[in-house]
Amino acid sequence: MVAAKKTKKTHESINNRLALVMKSGKYTLGYKTVLKSLRSSKGKLIIIANNCPPLRKSEIEYYAMLAKVGVHHYNGNNVDLGTACGKYYRVCCLSIIDPGDSDIIKSVPGDH
């Protein structure tokens, strides 16, 4: 009960925070660049859509575990994540390099 109520409010707030990152921060979209940002230790938070193929999801999580970077499983599929980023294409995973004015890095990884 509490979880259902919580997800709607926090879901919107994640979208708001993502929108702020898109406007003011640095990010990369897509699997190849996410791995690149993890290897170069530039990524600070990784967001994965819920319909990401499980092998790819495990791979990104493993890299993030090695790099000690938080991973957030977005409550929505790649179409929703693309819309949340303000793009007209699907985004399966994205990496936030510089959050700009947003506090997404401090507030979000708590729930993973």
Next chain:
Amino acid sequence: MVKFLKPNKAVIVLQGRYAGRKAVIVRSFDDGTRDRAYGHCLVAGIKKYPSKVIRKDSAKKTAKKSRVKCFVKLVNYRHLMPTRYTLDVDLKDIVTADCLQSKDKRVTASKETKKRFEERFKTGKNRWFFTKLRF
């Protein structure tokens, strides 16, 4: 935010002739060099894994079964899968960037790493590294 492609990290080579083999990073070039403008590293890996040694084996047989064949290669970061394991064998002096210039330098480097890998295998440490990855 921690760099993990550092020397002594055990990795798995994903592409090429040595795909599926385990290797250890000896030296990493994060920003590339003039010849290779991408992040890559020098790895020393196992070409042929040592076989399973059982208690029944004679000394001659154990010696034969514990042989390791090695390779030295420059690999793009994209063609590696990093693992959480490390292997601290000191290979910095034998495996250098210029040991890949000529065939005989490459052979001597492989022979030296073979020696070091074999003595590490015989101590029984880093057992994960010397077992073949099944796929």
